[in-house]
Amino acid sequence: MEPTERTLEVQRTEFKNGKFIATPLAGLIAWLLVGISGLTLSVQTTVWVLFIATGSIVYLGIFISKFTGENFLDKQKQKNEFDKLFFFTVAQAVLVYAIAIPFFLIDYTSLPLTVGILTGLMWLPFSWIINHWVGIFHSVTRTVVVLALWYLLPEHRFVAIPLAIVIIYIITLIILKNRKRA
DSSP: OOOOOOOHHHHHHHHHTSOOOHHHHHHHHHHHHHHHHHHHSOHHHHHHHHHHHHHTHHHHHHHHHHHHTOOTTOTTSOOOHHHHHHHHHHHHHHHTHHHHHHHHHHOGGGHHHHHHHHGGGGHHHHHHHHTOTHHHHHHHHHHHHHHHHHHHOGGGHHHHHHHHHHHHHHHHHHHHHHTTTO
């Protein structure tokens, strides 16, 4: 007997009921490491920390998901098209390094700007998927704040921008936690 096909609306409802804690928590940790590195280590080391930490967010999210009950790699979990769409947005965030790297080679201080904004764009489709404004808030706030800090604090780009992103992640996690109560 074949399993019954679930409509996209049913799958979307199932997806919307997720916790969505692991991935933003992974992003928070990664950007916190970048900010701490910017405070304590050389710029050359901080550049490597930024590349490695932000490039590892997906893997860290997979690891954290085992502890949040989300378990991204659970083989028993029923397939959901919106999980697949979400992973495509993650892949999109990784592909933007093709924009960030050439600018980095010209001006290394562009890295927090480009990676900070471009990897945050995945929150827009996420907002649409879950029918909630949190992703729009995250993406737009992150873009505006990162751009403003890049211009306002040129000497502190590797500290101010990561720490601002961490604060935005904290607010986002609070919104995600409270969205079901609303």
